[in-house]
Amino acid sequence: MSAAPARLAVRGVEKAFGGITVLAGVSFDVAPGTLHALLGGNGAGKSTLMRVVLGLERADAGELRLDGADYRPLGPADARAHGVVMVPQERTLCLHLSVEENVTLGLPLGRFGLVGARPRRELAARALSAAAGDAARIDLGARASSLSVADQQLVEIARALAHAGLADDGAVRAKVLVLDEPTSSLGRRDAERLFERVAALTARGVAVVLVSHFLDEVLAHCDGYTVLRDGRVEGEGTPREAGQQRIVREMLGELPRRAERTARPRGDAGEALRVTDLSGERAPRGASFVVRHGEILGVAGLVGSGRTELLRAVAGLDRRVSGTVTVSAPGGLGMLSEDRGGEGLMLSRSVSDNVTLSPRGPRVVSPARLRSEARGWMERLSVRAAGPAQRVRELSGGNQQKVALARLLREDHGVLLVDEPTRGIDVGSKAQILDLLRELAAQGKAIVVVSSQLDELLEVADRIAVLRRGVLGEARDVAAWDAHRLLEEAAA
Amino acid sequence: MTSAQGAGRRGVSQRVRGVLAERPWIGPLAALVVVFVLFGLATPETFLRTQNLLTMARQTVVVGVCALGMTMIIVTGGIDLSVGSVVALTTVIIAARLRDGAGPVSAAVTGVAVGGAVGAAVGVLVGRFRMMPFVVTLGTMSALRGVAKGIAKEQKIDCDPRGLDTLLVSAQGMGPGLFVALGLAVLVALTLTYTRFGRHVFAVGSNEAAARLAGIDPSHVKLLVYTLAGLAFGVGGVMEFSTLTVGDPTDSIGLELDVIAAVVIGGAPLAGGEGSVVGSILGALLMTVIKTGAVHLGLPTWVQEIVTGGIIVVAVALDRARYARR
Numbered sequence: 001m002s003a004a005p006a007r008l009a010v011r012g013v014e015k016a017f018g019g020i021t022v023l024a025g026v027s028f029d030v031a032p033g034t035l036h037a038l039l040g041g042n043g044a045g046k047s048t049l050m051r052v053v054l055g056l057e058r059a060d061a062g063e064l065r066l067d068g069a070d071y072r073p074l075g076p077a078d079a080r081a082h083g084v085v086m087v088p089q090e091r092t093l094c095l096h097l098s099v100e101e102n103v104t105l106g107l108p109l110g111r112f113g114l115v116g117a118r119p120r121r122e123l124a125a126r127a128l129s130a131a132a133g134d135a136a137r138i139d140l141g142a143r144a145s146s147l148s149v150a151d152q153q154l155v156e157i158a159r160a161l162a163h164a165g166l167a168d169d170g171a172v173r174a175k176v177l178v179l180d181e182p183t184s185s186l187g188r189r190d191a192e193r194l195f196e197r198v199a200a201l202t203a204r205g206v207a208v209v210l211v212s213h214f215l216d217e218v219l220a221h222c223d224g225y226t227v228l229r230d231g232r233v234e235g236e237g238t239p240r241e242a243g244q245q246r247i248v249r250e251m252l253g254e255l256p257r258r259a260e261r262t263a264r265p266r267g268d269a270g271e272a273l274r275v276t277d278l279s280g281e282r283a284p285r286g287a288s289f290v291v292r293h294g295e296i297l298g299v300a301g302l303v304g305s306g307r308t309e310l311l312r313a314v315a316g317l318d319r320r321v322s323g324t325v326t327v328s329a330p331g332g333l334g335m336l337s338e339d340r341g342g343e344g345l346m347l348s349r350s351v352s353d354n355v356t357l358s359p360r361g362p363r364v365v366s367p368a369r370l371r372s373e374a375r376g377w378m379e380r381l382s383v384r385a386a387g388p389a390q391r392v393r394e395l396s397g398g399n400q401q402k403v404a405l406a407r408l409l410r411e412d413h414g415v416l417l418v419d420e421p422t423r424g425i426d427v428g429s430k431a432q433i434l435d436l437l438r439e440l441a442a443q444g445k446a447i448v449v450v451s452s453q454l455d456e457l458l459e460v461a462d463r464i465a466v467l468r469r470g471v472l473g474e475a476r477d478v479a480a481w482d483a484h485r486l487l488e489e490a491a492a
Numbered sequence: 493m494t495s496a497q498g499a500g501r502r503g504v505s506q507r508v509r510g511v512l513a514e515r516p517w518i519g520p521l522a523a524l525v526v527v528f529v530l531f532g533l534a535t536p537e538t539f540l541r542t543q544n545l546l547t548m549a550r551q552t553v554v555v556g557v558c559a560l561g562m563t564m565i566i567v568t569g570g571i572d573l574s575v576g577s578v579v580a581l582t583t584v585i586i587a588a589r590l591r592d593g594a595g596p597v598s599a600a601v602t603g604v605a606v607g608g609a610v611g612a613a614v615g616v617l618v619g620r621f622r623m624m625p626f627v628v629t630l631g632t633m634s635a636l637r638g639v640a641k642g643i644a645k646e647q648k649i650d651c652d653p654r655g656l657d658t659l660l661v662s663a664q665g666m667g668p669g670l671f672v673a674l675g676l677a678v679l680v681a682l683t684l685t686y687t688r689f690g691r692h693v694f695a696v697g698s699n700e701a702a703a704r705l706a707g708i709d710p711s712h713v714k715l716l717v718y719t720l721a722g723l724a725f726g727v728g729g730v731m732e733f734s735t736l737t738v739g740d741p742t743d744s745i746g747l748e749l750d751v752i753a754a755v756v757i758g759g760a761p762l763a764g765g766e767g768s769v770v771g772s773i774l775g776a777l778l779m780t781v782i783k784t785g786a787v788h789l790g791l792p793t794w795v796q797e798i799v800t801g802g803i804i805v806v807a808v809a810l811d812r813a814r815y816a817r818r
Contacts, residue, residue: 317705334707342699342701343702344702345702346695346698346699346702346765347698348699348766349694349695349698349765353691353694353695353698356691357695357702357703357706357708359692359706359708359709361688362688363687363688363689364686364687365686365688366686367686411706411707
């Protein structure tokens with residue numbers, strides 16, 4: 001053990017829910033002023049561990065130490081008082097309130113519960129300056145809804161810092177800042193900017209714990225890492241020394257076997273989807289493309305480029321201002337939403353209800369039969385759940401995504417529109433889902449995949465088109481692209 | 493050792509919770525049995541008599557039949573505040589038709605059809621025009637009450653019920669209306685569980701955006717649900733007429749609250765996506781048993797009201813506990 005006490009020390013933490021062990025003795029250290037990655041597949045126990053650190057759960061066994069002192073948070077408020085704060089994965093800003101109100105939300109300021117306007121403004125300004133830097137052009141009076149996703153993220157960090165407290169000179173009192181998947185909704189450039197800001201915080205001595213699925217980010221920015229698998233520490237060290245392959249091996253246990261890429265269809269396959277000059281309210285702007293049977297068209301674009309709007313306009317979910325969409329495939333067109341909880345799934349209903357949700361099918365059918373059918377789909381897509389009657393809410397992100405995919409497969413659409421298929425899911429499920437898309441294309445389905453993960457598009461697509469500010473570029477064969485060129489074109 | 497015991501206990505509570513999650517009506521059933529047994533023990537010679545049991549069943553019929561419609565509406569995440577007005581309007585229309593010489597069947601069918609038409613209109617506003625059901629039915633609650641008063645010229649319409657009065661009470665003690673209500677309950681329960689439409693109702697209530705993405709038209713589902721519910725309220729109006737034997741435009745004020753309470757006690761959250769016919773019927777029975785039992789015990793009305801209100805709150809609290817994981 002090192003001589004200086006770690007900023008945050010986790011020692012043998014155990015936690016079980018209803019007899020199911022989630023954390024089986026986890027130990028790790030985060031030194032002051034470092035960025036530490038917490039890695040692991042879905043269900044590895046990352047979230048539970050962070051909930052313990054933030055006082056949202058009490059550990060069954062083990063101890064936590066903060067700067068060498070015993071740390072037993074009684075709840076999130078107590079954790080804050082100790083300087084331990086978190087920015088959750090989902091955005092939690094009140095979009096109708098101003099930046100200032102959002103940053104100072106929930107802060108007990110002043111006496112008698114009254115909040116002085118000026119101290120509040122000053123505190124918000126200091127927190128924002130610490131989180132976003134003085135160069136940031138975020139107006140304290142702006143409505144949160146008017147900010148870009150990236151700026152909203154910085155406001156969330158400012159709020160977390162404000163919760164831990166800021167000295168009058170602007171010194172940050174936060175000791176540990178947990179960032180849960182902070183870049184999953186950011187484009188690459190915004191993600192880089194975020195990491196610059198995180199580096200500024202670590203330079204002030206804050207220990208930052210990063211929960212992430214993006215290994216390239218971890219390799220590029222993190223000082224240390226810990227891999228969790230099935231509630232145990234399976235690897236730790238310095239990311240750059242360990243290298244991507246070793247980390248992936250530690251996360252997965254064994255490297256997943258990738259399906260051989262099937263031969264790509266040539267131009268002789270029939271057209272399945274033709275989109276001509278399609279425009280929506282804001283995006284897309286005059287998009288045209290063709291997808292043939294058995295082909296995967298990748299659409300690359302940064303956040304805000306109109307990726308989701310393009311798919312929604314094609315699917316007819318949003319109003320089309322002009323243009324035509326011709327589907328010439330049996331089973332029509334189906335869409336996998338990027339927003340699993342909001343639109344993709346009925347979280348409060350069972351796996352079976354979700355898989356078998358359909359406007360078609362027999363008018364009368366027994367739930368038992370649907371459950372047994374759902375069981376078949378669960379096996380086919382290796383969905384890990386207690387059974388078809390389990391609520392989807394209780395599944396991990398990767399398994400939820402498989403349930404959403406199973407519904408689309410059951411519908412047997414000839415054309416699939418897939419929006420960020422691997423967002424927020426672990427490496428193992430990601431590989432399975434990409435393999436599945438290839439397999440479906442091999443069966444003759446026409447697929448449009450929209451993603452901000454360029455490596456993923458290069459791996460899965462036959463042709464790729466870049467979407468920039470609502471304008472869709474020409475689709476070119478995947479061989480003509482590499483990650484650099486895609487990025488250049490998307491960010492130009 | 494202690495940990496193993498702890499795990500075992502936790503396993504049991506987990507399983508109990510699982511059973512409750514799948515059968516949300518077990519709670520109201522248990523409450524009904526407890527209340528029934530308590531009143532039975534307290535006043536065995538009057539409460540348990542067949543006559544009293546039949547009376548309670550009859551008193552539950554109107555709320556129960558209306559709760560069938562309300563269950564569907566609440567499962568879609570909606571609400572209908574105009575039930576009382578629809579029922580009153582139905583009694584007025586039936587009485588007016590009978591007074592004008594129509595046959596009992598024809599009069600009853602007209603009443604039910606008016607209920608369905610009103611439901612369809614609400615369904616169009618809520619489904620097609622995406623208006624808030626609370627606001628729409630707040631409007632129809634007042635408007636239909638006015639229509640009923642207008643038709644009845646602000647007084648009761650007297651008429652010869654021509655046998656409709658024997659719907660719930662007959663010489664044998666039990667009229668056919670009870671069986672009609674039971675049959676309807678079975679029909680709605682089967683529809684919700686075994687049909688595609690029923691699953692769409694739950695889908696729309698659980699996540700409307702997901703339902704739309706899956707190709708289901710939520711406005712169509714809502715139109716059907718409100719229409720069917722309107723028909724159920726119409727049938728409730730026929731049952732109400734059977735006990736009133738007159739058309740009364742001021743009847744059933746506040747009935748909607750009893751109906752909503754029955755559905756909520758039966759385990760359907762107002763947020764939608766959940767609910768069951770069995771639960772709602774049990775909820776309606778529970779309220780009747782409490783009211784009747786209180787009368788038998790000689791408790792004043794205000795005590796019944798407090799108890800009923802308490803049960804509603806407890807039911808919702810139990811519901812929250814059921815979903816609070818961990």
